[in-house]
Amino acid sequence: MNIRLENLTVNFDDRFQLDEINWQLDDTQHWVITGTNGAGKSALAAILAGAGDIVSGSMSGVPAKVGLVSFEAQAELIERERKKDDADIMDVISEGTPVHEILHEGDRNPVLIQQLVSMFKLESLLDRAFRKLSTGESRKVMLIRALASEPDLLVLDEPFDGLDAHTLEMLQQYLLSLVETVPMILVLNRFDEFPDFITHIAYVDQGRLQHQIDRHDSQAYNELYHLLHLKTTELQVPPTDSDTALPPLDPTQPLVRLNKINVTYDGHRIIDSLDWTIEPNQHWQLSGPNGSGKTCLLSLITGDHPQCYVNDIFVFGFQRGNGESIWQIKQFIGYVSTALQWEYKVGTGLRNVIISGFYDSIGLYTKATDRQKQIADQWLALLGMSDRADTPFNKLSYGDQRLLLIARAMVKHPPLLILDEPCLGLDDMNRQLVLALIEKICAASETAVLYVNHHAEDKIKGIDHYLALEKREPDSSQ
Amino acid sequence: MSNNYFNTLPLREQLEQLGKCRFMSMDEFSDGVEALKGKKIVVIGCGAQGLNQGLNLRDSGLDVSYTLRAEAIAEKRQSWKNATENGFVVGTYEELIPTADVVLNLTPDKQHTPVVNAVMPLMKEGACLSYSHGFNIVEEGMKIREDLTVIMVAPKCPGSEVRAEYVRGFGVPTLIAVHEDNDPQGEGLALAKAYAVGTGGHKAGVLMSSFIAEVKSDLMGEQTILCGMLQTGSLLCFDKMVAEGIDAGYASKLIQYGWETITEALKYGGVTNMLDRLSNPAKIKAFDLAEEMKQIMRPLYNKHQDDIIDGTFSRTMMEDWANDDKNLLGWRAETAETAFEKTPAGDVEISEQEYFDNGILMVAMVKAGVELAFETMTAAGIIPDSAYYESLHETPLIANTIARKKLYEMNATISDTAEYGCYLYNHACLPLLADFMKDIKTDVIGKGLELDDTGVDNARLIEVNAALRSHPVEAIGAVLRGHMADMKKIV
Secondary structure (H helix, E strand, O other): OEEEEEEEEEEEOOOEEEEEEEEEEEOOOOEEEEOOOOOOHHHHHHHOOOOOEEEEEEEEOOOOOEEEEOHHHHHHHHHHHHHHHHHOOOOOOOOOOEHHHHHHOOOOOHHHHHHHHHHOOOHHHOOOEHHHOOHHHHHHHHHHHHHHOOOOEEEEEOOOOOOOHHHHHHHHHHHHHHOOOOOEEEEOOOHHHOOOOOOEEEEEEOOEEEEEEEOOOHHHHHHHHHHHHHHHOOOOOOOOOHHHOOOOOOOOOOOEEEEEEEEEEOOEEEEEEEEEEEOOOOOEEEEOOOOOOHHHHHHHHHOOOHHHHHOEEEEOOEEOOOOOOHHHHHOOEEEEEHHHHHHOOOOOEHHHHHHHHHOOOOOOOOOOOHHHHHHHHHHHHHHOOHHHOOOEHHHOOHHHHHHHHHHHHHOOOOOEEEEEOOOOOOOHHHHHHHHHHHHHHHHHOOOEEEEEEOOOOOOOOOOOEEEEOOOOOHHHOO | OOOOHHHHOOHHHHHHHHOOEEEOOHHHHOOOOHHHOOOEEEEEOOOHHHHHHHHHHHHOOOEEEEEOOHHHHHOOOHHHHHHHHOOOOEEOHHHHHHHOOEEEEOOOHHHHHHHHHHHHHHOOOOOEEEEOOOHHHHOOOOOOOOOOEEEEEEEOOOHHHHHHHHHOOOOOOEEEEEOHHHOOOOOHHHHHHHHHHHOOHHHHOEEEEOHHHHHHHHHHHHHHHHHHHHHHHHHHHHHHHHHOOOOHHHHHHHHHHHHHHHHHHHHHHHHHHHHHOOOHHHHHHHHHHHHHHHHHHHHHHHHHHHHHHHOHHHHHHHHHHHOOOHHHHHHHHHHHOOHHHHOOOOOOOOOHHHHHHOOHHHHHHHHHHHHHHHHHHHHOOOOHHHHHHHHHHOHHHHHHHHHHHHHHHHHHHOOHHHHHHHHHHHHHHHHHOHHHHHOOOOOOOOOOOOOOOOOOOHHHHHHHHHHHHHOHHHHHHHHHHHHHHHHOOOO
């Protein structure tokens, strides 16, 4: 068996479409297809059993006998039974097809059926009408049908859902006995259900096969785990610490007001007479090519740029250069950038890294309170990193570090969250992770998000204000 | 030339001043920068210390501007660029000094006399003059106008680190002092504390010392263990390894990065931890070598301390200053010509542990140098806290400089005062250790012990461990590192 899907686009009654799928499977592999609800994972599994209309591309090498168990297939069979009933023109009450007939339909191995029936303890239900079964019971029937057809490929869509613990164990044991002989594709959305024999994982999102990873690539596996965790968890931004609450801001004042900003460096004008106002709760995207002054502009707001003292800058109630300290400014800002990540080279644990967000420090130099620890733990849970609270930060993967720094920036519920190219240097999976987190923060909190990106078109849901900087030619200075 | 200030004091006061040093507690800084709020701070000099301290002070909400010599402004020199590009007001002495409430003198030691002579007449009645090193006051005997307050605030790290640590929300350990002859309004301490807060130093720990204790301990530390011992050790160890047939590239790398690696262990857990990184037989070996070297070098350490205390050192150095740095520049050129300096580190992998295992003699040299410097300083009346900072605490900083730049650049980076003392030490110490080095083989430098049997005598090991752990530098080190760890969770 060597299944090849090439640039395959498949339509499902105009309800759903899988786009440009490229996928190869052979008979030494066992795959899990995973993704969030509505991502298209069941659809991907179903096309191997012949579902959907191919719009373009090709699919080859699918064996003749594919055993499919899915809610859709189950529902279809139940629907067929119901129609049988409706179609009965005689004035007798139809009992519908009994289970034993359903089981023996088509080309199935009777000895195997018997074995499986006893394994799933279905003996007492053999004479019952299929459509009278409970969901769990009919699911067992579907499983037996699929297994007893002795398929060349077994496609099981959420096979463990709705099974009691005993049956679950039985089924898992049985699947294990098939590992050497039948390639399997399982659709599962819970990582803890992935059987050990799985060799590969396909991640589907928005009708596309986004990632294919080797089970033994532990880093990719870990990242996928986080992505799925974030995508499937309802994001509730953890509360902040009332003991270290920020001083209140006047809600009628803008968070930031830059007035005719000029920045000159080495005789070159980087920023020329720029005005910009950020009101509370406004989400902004700042874009522009390299060298257009994005980071420079941000550092004027955060107080990290020395020329903030020679410009007309109003931030969080302070007109800069009047005896305020940068810590009075920074307390209102959550900040994430690649540069910060480079500087955040510490061996302290993840919990401490999050808590350091309360103090705007790199590393933690103040004894944390129990309340702060609690809040940090809630963030770790949100990121799916609860088991690593004391893991040194520098032992984390690059993408996980970025996620953690976003949590650090958000921990104090800053009025302004600045994300300076938060996806820079991240692979596609981690990019999606970070964007998913940002979208959730935009939707779920009172924080104004300032998202900085190279590409104006790389948009985030929830952001509706844009400032685009243009590259200044060195010659056009002064 | 004025009189050496220290030598004008009666013995009673000399002892009192030398013995001044107290680790301050965090709650002594609860007033923050209040004492400097709204005051006009003018910094003289915009090099690494000047610029970075100024950036920190301004970011702490203080009013900072820079004054430079008129030529530096007219020629738009680097110091002028540093200040203006960072958005500071820059002016001549005449323009800014008369408006200043506090003047921070952050020029190199050597320039202090002309600088102070130039600015003092321009200073406002009752203003404050701050130093970051007491050499000018203590050794050169500079007399400051009676109405002026004189303080010292000395961050114990390079300028770039002063800034980097502040930006990350921390600071660097800082020494403060008030020149008691010049504290007419009794506000010196309040100003010094506020200054330390403004640079972030209070978060990392502040030592309250005296001008005298700072100068006499700082000079001793930098010329013996910090720069002198590492320079001498580098040259001896390299030449020995090459003579014994070890690959020169390997030898160069083992030394260049070895000091940094082994003193990292020193930084975390003192001499004890540094030796604990060795196997038992190697530890005993290092201990014995260190004991032998301590006996040989003790008179040299005593001589350095004596010359520093009675002013001989500063006098001879100032004579060289007056002689266009003939000695200093000659010695600097010699350093560039040494075999170690000219042999680049080889492209070989050396694991962290290997630096210990194959560098037993280097570990012994650090141990001997740290303990001797500490013992000599405390015997001269400097209190243990101060002696610890000026010996053990700063050794990793210099080791780090050698790792990055080897000896020539290390010498060019440190102050001229430290460099001058370093050469004096080096020239005396090389011949002193010549006989000792004759018996040294690659088992203690270059190859490691390579023993089949790593067993040791229990009684001897217990003796060595007890001796290591009971040394006074370990006792005070444990206390001071404890303070640091409380404040700085990550080191």
